[in-house]
Amino acid sequence: MPFPTLDGFGPTRRTLQLYSRALSGLARVHGVAHPNWWHISLRVTPSGLQSDNIPLPGGGILAGRLDLLAGQLILWTSGGGEWALPLDAGLSGTAMGERLIAAAAEAGLHGDYDRARFASDEPGVYNRDAAGRFFTALVKADRVLKKHRANLTGNTGPVQFWPHGFDLAMEWFGTRVARSEEGGQTKELPAQLNLGFFPGEEDDDSYFYSNPWPFDGDILLGRALPEGASWHTEGWQGAMLPYATLRDDPRGEERVLAFAAAVYDMAAPLLRF
Secondary structure, eight states: OOBOOOTTOHHHHHHHHHHHHHHHHHHHHHSOOOTTSGGGOEEEETTEEEEOOEEOTTSSEEEEEEETTTTEEEEEETTSOEEEEETTSOOOHHHHHHHHHHHHHHTTOOOOOOGGGTOOOSOOOOOHHHHHHHHHHHHHHHHHHHHHHHTOOSEEOOOEEETTTTEEEEEEEEEEEEEEEETTEEEEEEEEEEEEEEOOSSGGGOEEEEEEESOOHHHHTTSOOSTTOEEEOSSSOEEEEEGGGTBTOTTHHHHHHHHHHHHHHHHGGGGOO
16 A cells, blocks of 8 residues: 555644643653653554553553544543543644643643643644544554564664654664753764655655764765665755655655665664764
8 A cells, every 4th residue: 555645634633743742741751761862752653653551650651642533632541541542633732742741740740841832823724634644644653663663783773753753753772972952061972864754744855864973974875775766965864765756656755765775774884883
């Protein structure tokens, strides 16, 4: 089955991004912190996107899911509590966030939330057809990224969905150590190669990407990429495979895997000792 079109996804995309940021905000405050921020990401499931488990102060756990099949944002606990909020009720990002916070408070969670991450007074738009096509694309992308990860040696991260950037991605870690500036501090971090899927508002601004860090442009920019792919250097540095070239192509998944393998073969040797 080919990748579906994402044309017309824009209004629903903006709503889902705000709602997913609100859901992620609970884990940001109450989740078990991971040094790579994996605790604030979501995972693809058979019904949509789900958070990591969040410990409750009285024992037990809470989790949330953006259920794209049922059209609901649901919080539930291991103790049997459940709160379901409709995705198609026109709730703004701010309104949905406040309802999630209120539900979490009923479950026993209270905290200082960064409401700016999901703040919007614009009424939410949720088109079930557009959301369904997005979910189909997301499921296919999740499967492709996991197939690629299974072929790698060394340390890898999980395939996870990042609400702040609204993309699905995984990381492969090299053995080389590089320096990074964060918050005025210099940190030493392992070199890495990401593979991800960025669903835009339409087919033309959606793409798969693979970005090595550090990026050695002197070596990589002169190397040829598979059919349809190109090097990208504006804003971020890496390789890009436009989604529009994959839509309706029965070989779409194979082409993404070939793209991922090609970038890995070129970049991985540069990210090892």
